[in-house]
Amino acid sequence: MLPHAWGVFKGQRYGVGRAPAAAWFQLPCGSANQQLQSKVIHMHSTLTRLAQAGVAVAALTAGAAVHAAAFTAPTQAVLTLSSDITQLLTGATFSSVGDATYDASSNKLSEAFTAVSLSSPSAADFLGNTSASSGFNLNYKTSVLSITNISYSQASKSLSGTLALDGSVKYTGQLLTSASASVSENFNAALGTGYLSTGQLFLTDGAATAMLSAFGLPTLAFYVNTAKSINFGTFAADVTGPTPAVPEPSTYALMGVGLLGVAVATRRRTR
Structure with a gap:
C-alpha cells in the first residue's frame, strides 16, 4: 500500500x-x-x-x-435375528465370518461399515458397505450357507449381499427388505451423529428362492411366498463420525x- x-x-x-x-x-x-x-x-x-x-x-x-472430514463410516451396524427365524432353523447354528462378531445369546450380528456414501446430511440417501469377506454363516448339518458383502440402503430400506453354499455363490443382490425405517432426530452426517433402524425384515423373492434351492427344497411359488412371510429380524446402524474439521490458522x-x-x-x- x-x-x-x-x-x-x-x-x-x-x-x-x-x-x-x-x-x-x-x-x-x-x-x-x-x-x-x-x-x-x-x-x-x-x-x-x-x-x-x-x-x-x-x-x-x-x-x-x-x-x-465431515463424515466417516458408522462404527457399528447390527443385524438382529428374530426368534421366528431361529426357531424355524432348529438344529442350525450361526457364526460370524471375517471381521464380524456374532452374539448367540442375543442373536446379534455386529459389523463395522468399511465405506459410506452420503451426499447430504439427511439419512435419505444413506448407503453403507461392509467388508466383502465379512458376514455370517448358517451352519446346517454338513452344509454352510454364508451371507457376506452386506450393504444397507436407506433409500430402498434393504440389505444386499452375497449368498454362497459351501463356497459356491448362489445369489447376489437384495436379500432383505423392510416396509419402514426410523431415524433419530439428531441424525446429521456433517456432525456424524444419529441412529437409524428398520422395522421387520423379510426375504426378497430372489433371496428366498436361492435359499430354498441351496438346501434342496422346492422353489414353487407357495414355498417361496412362505419363506418371504417369515420375519427375519431387524437392522440398525449407529452413526458416529468425527468433529467437523476446523480450518488451520494459516487458512484464517x-x-x-x-x-x-x-x-x-x-x-x-x-x-
Whole structure:
C-alpha cells in the first residue's frame, strides 16, 4: 500500500490516495509520465484482483477441508435375528465370518461399515458397505450357507449381499427388505451423529428362492411366498463420525489478508 502523501513533480502537485481508482495517481502530461501512470494503475488493478482471488481460494480451501472430514463410516451396524427365524432353523447354528462378531445369546450380528456414501446430511440417501469377506454363516448339518458383502440402503430400506453354499455363490443382490425405517432426530452426517433402524425384515423373492434351492427344497411359488412371510429380524446402524474439521490458522490468515486487500481496494474506489 502506498502511503498518503503530497509532493511536487516538475513543479506540479500530485496526490496519492485522493482521487478515484482510474486517476488516483495524477501526473502531468507527457508520454513518459502517461506510461508511468498507466503502469501504476495497472499494478493497482492487479493487486485488487489478487486480493479478491485470495479470499476465494481461502474460502474454497476451508470449505473443502471441512467437507472432506465431515463424515466417516458408522462404527457399528447390527443385524438382529428374530426368534421366528431361529426357531424355524432348529438344529442350525450361526457364526460370524471375517471381521464380524456374532452374539448367540442375543442373536446379534455386529459389523463395522468399511465405506459410506452420503451426499447430504439427511439419512435419505444413506448407503453403507461392509467388508466383502465379512458376514455370517448358517451352519446346517454338513452344509454352510454364508451371507457376506452386506450393504444397507436407506433409500430402498434393504440389505444386499452375497449368498454362497459351501463356497459356491448362489445369489447376489437384495436379500432383505423392510416396509419402514426410523431415524433419530439428531441424525446429521456433517456432525456424524444419529441412529437409524428398520422395522421387520423379510426375504426378497430372489433371496428366498436361492435359499430354498441351496438346501434342496422346492422353489414353487407357495414355498417361496412362505419363506418371504417369515420375519427375519431387524437392522440398525449407529452413526458416529468425527468433529467437523476446523480450518488451520494459516487458512484464517490467508482469508484475512484477502479481505483486507478487498477492503482497501474498495475504499480507494469510493474516494
